[in-house]
Amino acid sequence: AQSVTQLDSHVSVSEGTPVLLRCNYSSSYSPSLFWYVQHPNKGLQLLLKYTSAATLVKGINGFEAEFKKSETSFHLTKPSAHMSDAAEYFCVVSDLAGNTGKLIFGQGTTLQVKP
């Protein structure tokens, strides 16, 4: 069975400082991993995805994530936080090997950006 664990339920940073949102995954085969962002009362927007190509994945809005198989991690980073980055972030693994395309969501991390 696949699962993802987001290690922090809440992260607070100051504007202009780096962002690190941590995610560990569990999968019996090579996973497809995603990060989604959700602003209040909105749907989800795909930030980036890993699908067994380059281990360092660049996404939108300056975010990137690195797939580390040895650590079973897929942490999301950004060099400099912006106020507009404040939102809920979900790490997601896809059940592509089962060919269903189901997405399994982590618990979410709330990112707070202080001025």
Add this chain to the structure above:
Amino acid sequence: GAVVSQHPSWVICKSGTSVKIECRSLDFQATTMFWYRQFPKQSLMLMATSNEGSKATYEQGVEKDKFLINHASLTLSTLTVTSAHPEDSSFYICSARASVGAFFGQGTRLTVV
């Protein structure tokens, strides 16, 4: 990227009535769509997988007679919450699977009073 439109974005209904939520893929065809439910400050829980032209597959614990899913065309899936109760109040989100990944609707805030 691909666009998924969900309607309505919010709805208030009385206890005992039914509510229909639509999910449309606007610029691609989706043979598979997914319906999720999100409680306040919690993650998304998959309710069911909607397959065009066939019956939906429900996750364990989801009442299929209460949450009716219809996927009559390659661009439209509907979720009907039947005989709604206050505990059904939640944020419902659909997603449609395209060749490059899954895209989400903007969600529907359902409040049952």
